[in-house]
Amino acid sequence: MPRAQTRAATRPSALAPLPLWLTTMTISVLALLAGSATAQEQKVIKSHGYSFYGDLTYPENFEHFDYVNPDAPKGGEISLPFVGTLDSMNPYSGKGRAHLFSIFGFESLLGEAPSGEPLPADVYGESYCLLCESLEYPEDKSWVIFNMRPEAQFSDGTPVTAHDIVFSHNLLxxxxxxxxxxxxxxxxxxxxxxxxxxxxxxxxxxxxxxSLIETVGGVPAWPKAWFEETGNGLKDSWMDPPPGSGAYMVESVDLTKRIVLKRNPDYWGKDLPINRGRMNFDRIRLEIISDDTSAFEAFKAGEYTFRAEGDSKKWATGYDFSKVTDGDIVKAELPDGSPPTPSGIIFNLGREALQDRAVREAVALMFNFEWTNESLQYGLFNHRASFTQDTPLMAQGAPEGAELALLESLGDLVPAEMLSEPAVVPHTSDSSRLLDRRNARQASKLLEEAGWTVQNGMRVNEAGEPLRLNFLMNSSGSPTISAVIENFVGNLTSIGIDARLEKVDSSQYTARERDRDYDMIYDAYAAFLGTGTGLSQRYGSEAAEFSLFNPSGLASPMVDAIIEASLDAETAEEEDAALMALDRALRHEFFMIPTWYNDSYWVAYYDQYDHPEEIPAYALGYLDFWWYDKEGAEQLRASGALR
Incomplete structure (x- = not known):
């Protein structure tokens, strides 16, 4: 589907792709209209799946999702890189550094793609039974019952029971x-x-x-007996994780070299319609590599076989080696129908100097997207403005209609200029030179007005304290992004800001990121196509002081009120108006310098994999519904392209 599809095509109700138990972390408090019927008088809905509005694309007797190849062969291996360091196989505690592979073995009542992408990947806001065979709930959704599949079992052969679900919920x-x-x-x-x-x-x-039903339906199912027997908990590192009920289980772990998953030959759910045409590889291998330059060389040597490219320089100039020109490696741009991830340079709003919006605006003016894109990124990107970029929910121009009415109803929470002025968009810069002098003059004026004057070439306040900003970066990251940030920091110093780029190793970076030990960081929030209680986790005030998913510490009463209004929406039209208002409000709060986005997936892989002719809107799915081409693999080995 195209990015700007109509909302009628999919009825989203949660955040962009992440596991359900993560994306629905926080539940916003809202008053519900009291119904006249008692719980006993209400109709109880029983279904094979769930969406908030009750509309499901796939009927009860569906045979497989439309986008998969139901006859995809099983077998082979796919291998990927991880750049950096890992020290745990437990991603649930918030301690240590664990990879996505560590959640692959665990399933939930409602199905999820093990890779963290939405399931199904062609519609949004719908969930279908996996560990359950049906769920039932009253019209007011005051409770939900899941009727579980008695045949479901963990990889050690023990059954998955309701007691395990209760235990897992309480353990979290x-x-x-x-x-x-x-x-x-x-x-x-x-x-x-x-x-x-x-x-x-x-x-x-x-x-x-x-999001209540999705939240409980997305809890990972862990075996209660394993925790009781081992004495382990979520606070432990889990080098040897508990058995899961999923299609994959851990074959080997060496967190300095690789993690290998293998398909469970006795996987209980292999014949379910929800799984048909999916999870096709016998083995999934992760190669752990110290930095991206080494990782690229390892790919060229065939040490791993699939690479999702994020570095524009490599994409533009790095794939001219013989394996690509000879056709052994496929280099492809595949369509991405999801709104781009709202990544960018994020301000830590806990820092006193950065609590002044004028200071943030001045700092932002020193980022030159146009020069960066042309000089460092080969003109391959677009400048992102919105948290719902290129979708019908993107705020454009001044608010009108239902969106304007909602904003006006919030009274003094909404600044007057938001009611009459166009939505905030990024500034433009001169692409011919790194330092745009016009923007530098405007930034200097803003800083002067905010009380940061120049003394001996440095910006200082009335107390003579310098305006010092620390930019934290992962030393193992992309050299191109590093170059972008280095030039940005150079621009900041040119107007007297004591800006410093601090590169640390992966483990230090993770620890300091969680502690918000930075002034600025290159990070991301989550895009949204529909409302859900996960919006509060990402953008709300409730957990702003410590949420791992709100790296700026944004706490805005206006944003909170708009999120509440979206959750209170009774129709799709009301929801859309609230989400457009949310996009407008987030841009107004100016806690991030939006950078770039790509509307395609860049992938390179050895020509031994295949995928459906049409990639679904919301997932690339190479770990989910791609498959192994045995004949292609044999040709690669015969030619010496792969060992």
Whole structure:
């Protein structure tokens, strides 16, 4: 589907692709209209899947998702790089550095792609039963019951039961991320195993029902017996993780070299319609490499076989070696229908100097996207403006209609200029030179007005303290991004800001990122196509002080009110208006310098893989619904392109 598809095509209800248990971490408090019917009088809906509006694309008897090849062969291996260092196989505690591979073995009641992409990948905001065979809930969504599949089992052969679901839910509350536990404990007060294969979640009164069912349906299922026998918990590193019920299990782990997953030959769910045409590789291998330059050389040598490219210089100039020109490696741009990730240079709003919007605007003016794109990135990118870029939810011009009415209803929370002026867009710069003198003069004026004058070439406040900004970077990251930031820092110093680029190794970077030990950082938030309680986790005030998913520490009463309005929407049209207003508000708050985006996936891979002719809108899916071409692999080995 194209990026600017109509909302009628898909009814999203959550954030952009991430695992459901992460994306629905926080539940926003909203008053619900009291219904006249009692719980006993309400109609109970029983279904094979769930969406907030009740519309499901796939019927109960569907055979497979439309975008997969239902006859895709099983077999072979796909191998990928990880740049940096890892020290754990437990991603749930918030401690240590674990890879996405560490969640592959775990399933949930409602199906998710193990790679963290949406499932299904051709529609948004719909979930279908995996560990459950059906779910039921009343019209007011005050509770949900999951009827589990009795045949589901962990890789050690023990059954997955309702008791394991209850245990996993409570373990996340007791030992998981604080932002998740604090919110869920208040909003989901009761979970109970009605029998071995029936689990019921009861939701608190007087709160929004948005994302509650997806939240509990997305909890990873862990075997209660394993934790009791080993004494392990979420606070431990898990070098040898618990058995999961998923299609893949850990074959070997050496966190200095590689992680290897193998397909469970006894996987209980291999014949389910939700899984047909998916999870086709026998093995998935991750090669752990210290830096991106070494990782690229390893790809050229055939040490791994699939590379999702993010470096524009490499994409433009690095793929001219013989394996590409001879056709052994496929270099392709594949369509991406999701809104681009809102990445950019993020301000730590906890820093006193950066709490002044004028200072942030002055700093932003020193980023020259046009020169960066032409000189360092080969003109391959577009300048991102929006958190819902290139979708119908992108705020453009001045607000009108339902969006304007919503903003006006919020009173003094909304600045007057937001009601009459166009949505904030990035400044433009001279592409012919790194330092745009016009923007530098404007930045200097803003700093002067904010009380940062020049003394001996340095910006200082009334107390004579310098305006010092530390930019934290991962030393193992892309050399191109490093060059971009180095030039940006150079521009800042040219107007008297004591700006410093600090490169640290992966483990230090992770620890300092979690502690918000930086003034600026290159990071990302999540795009959104629909509302969901995960919006509060990303952009809301409730967990702003410590949320790992809000790197700026944004805490805006206006943003909170708009998120609440989106959750309170009773129609798709009301939801759309609220989300457009949210995009406008986030851009107004100016906590990020938006950088660039690409509307395609850049991939390079040895010619031994195949994929559906049409890539679905919301996932590239190379770890999900691509498959191994045995004949192509044999030709590569016969030619010596691969060992």
């Amino acid at each position: 509350l007791d030992e998981g991320l604080k932002s998740y536990a604090d919110a869920v404990r208040k909003r989901i007060p009761k979970v109970e195993a009605l029998d071995d294969h029936t689990v019921k979640f009861t939701f608190a009164d007087g709160i929004s029902r948005r």
